[in-house]
Amino acid sequence: MSRQRQDRALQTRAAIVRAAAEVFAEQGYAGASVTKITERAGLTMGAMYFHFKNKAALAREIVVGQPERVLPRHESVGLQRAVDITLTWAHQIREDPVLLAGARLVMEQEEFIGQEQNSHQQWARIFEQELAEAQKRGELNGTCDESAVARLIVNACTGAQMHAHMLTGYRDLPIRVVEMWRCLLPSLATPAAAASVDLNSDRGKST
Structure with a gap:
């Protein structure tokens, strides 16, 4: 395949994912359909099925790809990195249709994703890694259970996201994350470590 054709294929795939994200965010997994997605993308069914086997494959792509879209702009490690990931997510979800779709799909993921790719577990593993690094750096107290805290962070962020969506359209989500x-x-x-962590919610804003 030529470079030009590869670029077109990537653009088409990205257009399908964005259209699917918009439809999923608005209507949920059950309410979405391949027809609605292709119409939103302005593409044919053939283009859709060239890239994705079905609606479930599209939903999996969106959910599994969530962490790759949340890239803090500050270099950080350990506790600060965990904070920066949550703040970046809290700001970015308000304008990224793929993250918005992920937030909606998380409630229906048993319909299209296996337990090994469960969104909650995926995020918990990421935070557990950062907490393990924080432990190595002496940032955590001796009684910290890294796995349990990682799950707690994911659960708290999920709850904060749901309430922020209902009450303010996500506007106060960064503040809720800082409160957490x-x-x-x-x-x-x-x-000492707690005092050194920067909780300025603007750390999560893109440049």
Whole structure:
């Protein structure tokens, strides 16, 4: 395949994913259909099925690809990295249709995704890695259960996202995330580490 054809194929795939994300975010997994998605993308059914086997494959692509879209602009490690990931997500979800779709699809993921790719587990593994790094750096207190805290972060962010969506259209989600960390850090981190973490919600804004 020539470079030009490869570029067109990538553009088509991206257009399908974006259109699917918009439809999923608006109507959920059950309410979406391949026809609605292709119409939104302005493409043919043939183009859709060339890239994706069915609606379930599209939904899996969107859910599994969520972490790749959340890239903090600041270099950080350990506790600060975990904070930066959540703040970046909180800001970005308000304008990224793929992240919005992921937030909606998480409630229906048993319809299209296996347990090994479960969105909650996927995010929990990411936070567990950052907490393990924080432990190596001496940032956590001795009683911290990294796996349990990672799950707690994911659960708290999921709840914050749902309430922010209902009440403010996600406008106050970054503030809710900061509040979560202010509650967590005193019991999770050493006093010095907790004091050094930057909780300015603007850290999550894109440049």
